[in-house]
Amino acid sequence: MERKYEFEKTAYRNKIVLVNxxxxxxxxxxxxxxIFAPAYAPxxxxxxxxxxxALANSFxxxxxxxxxxxxxxxxxxxxxxxxxxxxxxxxxFRVKVVTPDYQVLVRxxxxxxxxxxxxxxxxxxxxxxxxxxxxxxxxxKIHPDSxxxxxxxxxxxxxxxxxxxxxxxxxxEKTADEKTD
Numbered sequence: 001m002e003r004k005y006e007f008e009k010t011a012y013r014n015k016i017v018l019v020n021x022x023x024x025x026x027x028x029x030x031x032x033x034x035i036f037a038p039a040y041a042p043x044x045x046x047x048x049x050x051x052x053x054a055l056a057n058s059f060x061x062x063x064x065x066x067x068x069x070x071x072x073x074x075x076x077x078x079x080x081x082x083x084x085x086x087x088x089x090x091x092x093f094r095v096k097v098v099t100p101d102y103q104v105l106v107r108x109x110x111x112x113x114x115x116x117x118x119x120x121x122x123x124x125x126x127x128x129x130x131x132x133x134x135x136x137x138x139x140x141k142i143h144p145d146s147x148x149x150x151x152x153x154x155x156x157x158x159x160x161x162x163x164x165x166x167x168x169x170x171x172x173e174k175t176a177d178e179k180t181d
Contacts, residue, residue, distance in 0.1 A: 001159070002071040005131045011124045016064050016079070020055060027051035065118055068125070070134050075108075083116050093142040095135045106135060130160035 007016075030048040034041060057063040058080060065077040077083045085108055092109040102123045109115040120135075122128045137159045140149055149155055 005068040005125045007066045008124045020058050023051045090142050093139050095139050133160040
């Protein structure tokens with residue numbers, strides 16, 4: 001079962017793409033000021049450093065995903081390119097709620113030494129409850145004894161249901177997981 005979670009198009013354009021264009025402009029101006037008018041060199045160097053860090057997060061680390069695709073074998077974060085992680089190879093999958101009802105930080109690593117850190121503004125994704133349930137399921141699958149799941153017996157036990165399935169039917173993912181335990 002494959003699920004796709006997509007950032008709202010206008011919000012992504014305004015919050016990610018437009019901000020990156022503004023940062024490119026500020027970086028160019030800061031470099032110009034450093035070269036041709038070095039009166040406030042430390043200030044412009046700091047501005048340039050902040051811009052480089054933010055742009056590297058967006059374009060090289062791909063830390064602000066536009067599309068998250070999760071299926072039975074892999075999870076894909078897409079933004080200015082994509083990063084793929086096979087679920088079977090994951091050694092770390094941590095979800096940290098940064099801003100309740102708004103944003104989480106997802107950190108993951110696999111046995112092939114690939115790592116990723118993604119800021120997911122889940123309140124602006126379609127099916128935000130399912131997205132969080134998917135993250136809980138993956139975190140529980142990788143770290144079943146995590147402190148986050150103590151006292152929350154049902155959190156992350158099964159993947160979210162497909163749209164249109166009857167809640168009275170048994171969840172096929174849960175049934176498959178129970179058979180392997």
